[in-house]
Amino acid sequence: MIVVKIGGSVICKDASRVIQNLPKYADKAVVVHGGGCLVNEVMKKMGIEPKNLTHPGGLVSRYTDLETLKAFVMAMGWINKYIVASLHALGVEALGLTGADLGVVKAKRKERVLVVDERGRQRVVDGGYVGRITEVDAAKLAPPPLKVLAPLAVSERGELLNVDGDQLAFDVARGVKADKLVLLSDVDGLYIGGKVVPRLTAEEAEALVKSEEVRGGMKRKLLMAAEAAKLGIEVIISNGLADLPIDSALNGGGTHITKNL
Numbered sequence: 001m002i003v004v005k006i007g008g009s010v011i012c013k014d015a016s017r018v019i020q021n022l023p024k025y026a027d028k029a030v031v032v033h034g035g036g037c038l039v040n041e042v043m044k045k046m047g048i049e050p051k052n053l054t055h056p057g058g059l060v061s062r063y064t065d066l067e068t069l070k071a072f073v074m075a076m077g078w079i080n081k082y083i084v085a086s087l088h089a090l091g092v093e094a095l096g097l098t099g100a101d102l103g104v105v106k107a108k109r110k111e112r113v114l115v116v117d118e119r120g121r122q123r124v125v126d127g128g129y130v131g132r133i134t135e136v137d138a139a140k141l142a143p144p145p146l147k148v149l150a151p152l153a154v155s156e157r158g159e160l161l162n163v164d165g166d167q168l169a170f171d172v173a174r175g176v177k178a179d180k181l182v183l184l185s186d187v188d189g190l191y192i193g194g195k196v197v198p199r200l201t202a203e204e205a206e207a208l209v210k211s212e213e214v215r216g217g218m219k220r221k222l223l224m225a226a227e228a229a230k231l232g233i234e235v236i237i238s239n240g241l242a243d244l245p246i247d248s249a250l251n252g253g254g255t256h257i258t259k260n261l
Contacts, residue, residue, distance in 0.1 A: 001178040005169035008034035009186040010240035019086045021246045026092045026146040034165035038075040053115045064162045069129040076150040083148050093145035099153035107131030107153035107161045131161030138175030170224045182249045184240030189255035200257045202229035225257040234258050
């Protein structure tokens with residue numbers, strides 16, 4: 001089994017290459033997608049100003065109040081069905097899901113979160129409708145048909161929750177006991193010294209998190225990749241805008257994080 005995460009940057013620039021490459025893997029893959037830029041577009045049309053939270057350690061996340069959640073559900077629903085419809089045109093039976101469908105992804109609402117304000121002070125704020133994933137029902141994600149999963153979960157109280165797409169992909173990979181997790185974004189891999197690092201062990205990935213050359217979401221990707229690699233899942237960070245991007249990643253492209261070299 002492989003899990004393919006189509007990052008928001010790929011969705012919003014050109015997901016066609018990934019979609020065209022998916023039929024080859026339809027019988028052994030699960031797809032997870034993002035799409036934050038479309039969420040911002042929908043919010044703008046709804047007259048909602050996007051808000052971000054900065055957490056200790058530098059991670060930035062979207063603040064999701066109820067109105068933002070509505071925009072998030074609309075945008076992710078459109079992306080999900082766009083991918084499914086595109087696969088249908090290629091002769092692939094696909095089923096688009098949010099984590100709430102069939103209770104596939106359960107999460108606990110983060111009622112309070114620690115943030116760093118504009119003055120650099122740490123304080124606790126309302127967590128909004130963001131969830132921490134607690135369970136993935138892997139049996140419901142196994143093909144056939146090919147499952148396409150949007151980053152929404154359901155709480156024990158029946159609340160829809162925004163969950164991190166990368167975290168969802170890692171949790172799905174663990175749940176389905178995937179051999180490989182392919183993270184497709186708009187970069188060729190992890191850059192250190194101006195060059196893509198082709199291979200890393202889990203320990204090397206953890207160490208590089210402290211590097212000044214590793215910024216933003218890449219820090220979290222490396223931490224999660226190291227954790228997954230220790231479980232025997234090969235994680236590949238690669239370019240989803242390349243020709244045949246899944247083939248490219250599986251054939252050595254991008255940065256590969258494994259338990260051992």
